[in-house]
Amino acid sequence: xxxxxxxxxxxxLLVSIQIDMEDQVALQLQEDLAEKIxxxxxxxxxxDISALDIVDSFVGRTLATIASVxxxxxxxxxxxxxxxxxxxxxxxxxxxLPGIRTALNxxxxxxxxxxxxxxxxxxDEDEGDPAAVPAS
Amino acid sequence: MNEESRLIPVATDQDVVRVRQLVRTVSVEAxxxxxxxxxxxxxxxxxxxxxxxxxxxxTVEVARVRNEIRAGVRIVFADQGPGIADxxxxxxxGYTTGGGLGLGLSGARRLVDEFxxxxxxxxxxxxxxxxxCR
Numbered sequence: 001x002x003x004x005x006x007x008x009x010x011x012x013l014l015v016s017i018q019i020d021m022e023d024q025v026a027l028q029l030q031e032d033l034a035e036k037i038x039x040x041x042x043x044x045x046x047x048d049i050s051a052l053d054i055v056d057s058f059v060g061r062t063l064a065t066i067a068s069v070x071x072x073x074x075x076x077x078x079x080x081x082x083x084x085x086x087x088x089x090x091x092x093x094x095x096x097l098p099g100i101r102t103a104l105n106x107x108x109x110x111x112x113x114x115x116x117x118x119x120x121x122x123x124d125e126d127e128g129d130p131a132a133v134p135a136s
Numbered sequence: 137m138n139e140e141s142r143l144i145p146v147a148t149d150q151d152v153v154r155v156r157q158l159v160r161t162v163s164v165e166a167x168x169x170x171x172x173x174x175x176x177x178x179x180x181x182x183x184x185x186x187x188x189x190x191x192x193x194x195t196v197e198v199a200r201v202r203n204e205i206r207a208g209v210r211i212v213f214a215d216q217g218p219g220i221a222d223x224x225x226x227x228x229x230g231y232t233t234g235g236g237l238g239l240g241l242s243g244a245r246r247l248v249d250e251f252x253x254x255x256x257x258x259x260x261x262x263x264x265x266x267x268x269c270r
Contacts, residue, residue, distance in 0.1 A: 020156060022149035023185070054156065054174055056181040057239045085174040093178060093243035094229055 004029045006036050012113060013037065013075075014106070016048040026062040033066055037073045044113035045070050048106055050081030060095040067100045076116055078102065080109040141199030146187045146213075155184040155196045159211060166200045166209045168269055176209060176267040179244035183213045183263055186240050190233075191215025191261055201266065208249070208268035216260040223253065 002025055007014045013036055015029065033045060047063065049055065055063075067077040080103045082090075090097065103109040142162070144154055159180040163173040180196070187194040194215030201210045220226045227245065232238035245251040250266040 020153050022153055024149055053160070054178045054181060056178050056185075057237050057243060058181075058185060061237050083174075085171045088171055089174045089178045089247065092175065092246055093182075094239045094246070095237070095243070 001025060001028070003032070006032055008036070008040050008042060011042055011117070012044040012046055012110065013040065013042045014046050014048070016051070018051045020052075021059065023058055026059055030062055030066050030069070034069050034073065037070060037075045043075050043117055044110075045075050045077040046106060046109045046113070047077065047079045048081045048109075049079060049086075050083065050105070052086065053083065055082070055086050055090055055095075057093060057095055060090060060093075060097060064097060064100055076101065076113055078109040078112050080104065080106050141197050143195055143197045145193070145195055146184055146215075147193040148188070152181060152184045152188060155198075156181050158196075158198050159209070162198050162200060162209050163267070166207050166269065168209065168267060172267055172270070175247040176211075176265075179247040179265060179267075180211055182240040182244040183211075183265070186263075187213045187215045187261075191217030194260075203268075206268045208266050210264065210266045212262065212264045214260065214262045219257045219259045219261055220253075220255045221257045223255065 002019055004015060004017055004025065013033065015033065037045065047066065063079055070077045078101045082102060101112065103112050142158060144151060144158060146152065146155065156177050159177050160173060163176050168176065184196055187196065192215060194213065197212045199210050201208050225231055227242050229242045230238040244265070248265040249268050252264045253261065255261040
């Protein structure tokens with residue numbers, strides 16, 4: 001069985017799906033990613049689907065599950081590179097992928113993750129900063 | 137079915153991938169638009185998976201067809217499985233007996249121009265779909 005490689009780049013795990021996945025390959029990817037998030041402590045996952053010429057309900061559901069599992073493991077998932085014809089077909093199929101963040105390409109996906117992580121750090125600083133506490 | 141048709145047995149996950157690839161090839165030959173190719177391949181993927189998962193395997197036959205005005209692609213999914221007892225229910229968005237999203241059958245129907253289903257309990261299921269060039 002083929003396997004989709006998971007690459008670590010800084011704080012991000014990058015997956016680029018380049019093959020027409022059998023269902024088992026998609027499920028294996030889901031397991032591999034969960035494992036990698038825990039072993040690397042990465043806070044972001046980018047899944048590049050620009051090479052996929054279709055996303056059916058099985059792959060769509062797998063992407064949604066990956067996003068949910070990542071969230072539980074303190075990582076954000078962004079799906080990037082969806083082709084226009086795939087987007088049209090997915091919506092008509094009845095899958096609008098609620099709960100999945102998307103960006104047009106890998107670069108914008110990385111920016112999106114950096115931004116949402118930045119906001120988290122910003123919040124942490126606010127809480128930890130004594131100057132931010134109103135004097136009583 | 138006119139013109140030559142191609143038949144693929146569906147018994148494994150890999151066969152579902154083969155069905156997608158064949159439907160893509162035939163859709164390109166028939167000159168379907170890119171969006172229509174994508175819709176037909178997606179519908180075929182859903183239905184071939186149903187043939188495998190619910191029908192216990194079967195066959196998929198893909199052919200180019202032509203009527204008085206247009207060319208198109210017709211696909212027949214056949215299995216000798218348990219059949220579908222309540223068709224209306226099976227065609228309802230979100231209904232599933234297999235733990236999926238329940239979008240396979242209803243979603244596939246929305247993606248094609250013609251959708252016919254022939255099934256009875258214990259008699260297997262045959263689904264015929266057609267997508268016409270615009």
